Amino acid sequence: MADDTVTLASLSLTHVHYDPNDPVSYFCAWLALVPQGLCVMYVTLIWSTREIEILLMFAGQMACEALNFLLKRILKEERPKRMHGKGYGMPSSHAQFVAFFSISLTFFLLFRHVPKKASPSHTPLSLVARIGLSGLALLNAGLVAWSRTYLSYHTPKQVWVGIVAGSVSAISWFLITTVVRQTGLLNWFLEQYPTRLFRIRDLVVEEDLCQSGWEKWEAKRISEQKATSGKKSR
Known part of the structure; x- marks a missing residue:
């Protein structure tokens, strides 16, 4: 019975207020979860690909979040009256998060991603496709x-x-990482023991994430088909 008197708390990370009678409000509640979804995407891609470019972008994203944390506590502007008591509102962390992500991704796709010439087993994203994304x-x-x-x-x-x-x-971080690349500091970092231990690589700037794995699979598949055909012809 003692447990019935315990005051429960809400996990504010995913706690979103919306009007259940308004479909648009319900849609907006789902949009509020986009930053959390992007963080899951970041971690998943970093772990599965070990790409330094994605790791750098995530580092910039976290620095942007730290900046938002500081700005809110410096400016100390309240949210609209309906949401008073939900923390400071200036500036919007959601807006800052997605602005950094979308502009960083745009800069990468249009200015840093230079795909190799298409191979028989792979066609890289065209400029039109990258503009569309x-x-x-x-x-x-x-x-x-x-x-x-x-x-x-x-x-x-x-x-x-x-x-x-x-x-x-986003613009500042893109310029910083450009300098890091051009000065050779990134190449030096990639040659260090901890980086090599975790197999950190830098391929996504010149090929799609699925390209190297796909070409390896295609080579294996063709080799197995040739081996099978050779056995049948005997």
Whole structure:
């Protein structure tokens, strides 16, 4: 019976307030989970591919989050009245997060990703496809940012400041990582024992994530087919 008197708490990481009678509000509640979904994507890709470019982007994303944490505690601006008591609202962390991600992805796809010439077993993403993916990422960021005002978690000003902060962070981080690449510091880092121990590589700038594995699979499949055909011809 003693357990019945315990006051329970809510895990605010995924706790989203919305109007159950409004389908748009329900959609916006799902959009609020996009940053968490992107974090899962980051960790999954880093672990499965060991790509330094993805690791660098995630590091920049976390630095952007740290900046948001500091800005909120410096500015100390309240959220709209409906959400008072839910922490500071300036700037919007959701808007800042998706702005950083979408712009970083756009810069990578359009300026850093230089795919190799197509091989018989692989056709890299065309420039048109990369522009299309960038557009989808930016559209998603716009929807997430808009949803924060629709759900009354932030004022338009708080959202716009979040977008600006995320955009400036993305541009700054892209320039920093460009310098790191051009000065050879990244190559030096990739040659160190801990980096090689975890098999960190730098291939995604010139090929798609699935390319090397696919070509290995195709070579194995063709080799097995030839071996089988050779046995049948005897």
